[in-house]
Structures are given as structure tokens and as C-alpha cells.
Amino acid sequence: MSRIFSGIQPSGEITIGNYLGAIRNWVRLIDEHDSIFCVVDQHAITVEYEIAELPKKIFDAAATNIAAGLDPAKCALFVQSRVPEHTELAWYFNTVTPMGDLGRMTQFKEKSKQHRENINVGLFGYPVLQAADILLYKADRVPVGEDQVQHIELARDIARKFNARFGPIFPEPQVILSPTPRIMGLDGQAKMSKSMKNYIGVLEEPASIRSKLAVALTDENRKRRTDPGNPDICNIFTLHKSLSSPEEIDRVNVECRRAGIGCVDCKKILADNMIRELDPIREKFRELERRPDEVHDVLEKGAARCRTIAAATMDEVRRAMGLR
Helix, strand or coil, X not given: CCEEEEEECCCCCCEHHXXXXXXXXXXXXXXXXXXXXXECHHHHCCCCCCHHHHHHHHHHHHHHHHHCCCCCCCEEEEEHHHCCHHHHHHHHHHCCCCHHHHHCCHHHHHHHHXXXXXXXXXXXXXXXXXXXXXXXXXXXXXEECHHHHHHHHHHHHHHHHHHHHHCCCCCCCEEEECCCCCCECCCCCCECCCCCCCCXXXXXXXXXXXXXXXXXCCCCCCCCCCCCCCHHHCHHHHHHHHHCCHXXXXXXXXXXXXXXXXXXXXXXXXXXXXHHHHHHHHHHHHHHHHCHHHHHHHHHHHHHHHHHHHHHHHHHHHHHCCCC
């Protein structure tokens, strides 16, 4: 059975973009692969954050993933900083990673614009730590969205360079692309993001979901209810394709184009389907909040398993590099 690895940042409430683009796909994959998932808290500290809030964000990220269907009996779920070999391997990978490769990373350029006052070495080396996350467990598959493909390509390059210099230790991981199209924010201008406040959270109450969808951008060319729309350029229709039934998707597609349905009704249908999907997750999360020891137990067991794998990998690495 091939091994997959992926991670999620504890940077605040998990959005439906995270859920549809990543977590729902992970749940589908855990029956097909040896699966390891990580709350990547060490990645989260590369930007400004509130120290006192981080433990709760870590817990919430883990509990949301469990509530969304990551069954601890079928996969390992843990917190990155509980396995120190991640940062050790990242340091060794720094020695085979050209600075020019990191400077070309699109995410670094975007983050640098968002955090001009804190462009730190950790932000620059983020993809090296990500490569260490994956390769520490010798994962050969990485489920990600399109925005992370460049980082996985770099991880393959790092594995190739390391193996060429020190011997064949690491696989060159391949991407498993999310079947969900890229989820744009409610403003239609950028990817759904907590920092840009253009998102719907997985744990939001129904009233909040309806309120946010009511003002979300649709087809800007459609000025009146009687104007035909174009679902192909409408972000709301993209969400329909991920949350509505095939019959409803076909209906919205047809009726929008001939002005048989307005944007208000289209959003109401989407809101009903989104709430139906998210309600069980929110309820399960609230149960886990009342039993936090269950979540901590899952994370500790996941970390214990992963420390065993990591220790074996690092023994190979240190020997190959002459550090033993």
C-alpha cells in the first residue's frame, strides 16, 4: 500500500475551501493508502501570530479534521512539532537546496507581499520544511490542491539531489490533485482565505453561512434578474459543483443561462446544501470540544507512531551523511 502525507495549518478556522479542496479528499483516500496527516504548527509560525491563541487553533484544526471524517483508526493524525525530526531533516535538506529555487516559489512571493514587515528566513525556507514533512515518512503520494504543486515539485528535486549526493534513501513523491476545482473567496478576487476575510468557515452557524452567501459575488455581467447568466464564470456555481446534487447542478446551469433562476435563488439552494453538508461536522466538533482528552489522545498516538517512522528514517540519513 502506498503512503500519503499531507498537512493543514492551524491558522484559524478551517474554511470550506480547506474542506472541499483537501480534507474531504483525504477522507476518501484513507481507505486506499497508508495515510499520515499533520497539523503543521511549525509552518504556521512563519507569519505573525498570537501566541496565546495557537494551542486552541491547533486543537480546533485537529478536532475539525476528525469531525469531518478522518478516522483515527484508519490514519495517523498528529501535530508537527511533536516530532522534532521534521526540523532536523529540513536543516539537512537546506544543504542541497539552491536559494534560487526557493526565490522562485510563488507562495513566497505572495506571502512576502502580505507580510512585508516580517519576511523571515522561515517563510523563505517554508518549502524545505514541507519537503521534510513529506520525505521523513517516505511518502510517495501527496494529496494537494493546484496551489501546492510547485512545492511538491521542489520536494521531488530535493529528494533527487539528496539521493544523488548521499545515496538512494527517499522516493520522489507524486501529486494526487484534489478533484475539487480551486475554491475562490466570496469576493471572487482571490483564493478563499482567512487573512483576506473572504471565506465561510466549516464550523459557522447556518445563519452566518446564509448571510455571507447573500453578498457573495456572482456573474458581474448579470445586472438584472431577467438577464441571462454565465455559470462558467460564477464562483457560486463552482461551489454548487462541489456541494449540490447532479440534478441541482444541471438545473442551476440551465436555468441561470436562460434567466429562469436568479442569483438570490441560486444562493439559497447552495446555502441549503452547504448547511446540510456542514451541520454534522459542526455537531461532531462540539462533541469533541466537550471531550478534549479524546482529541489529545488521538494526536499523541499519531505522534508516537510517526516518531517511530521518523527515527528510522533519520538513522538512515545520519549514517548516509557521515553524522554517525
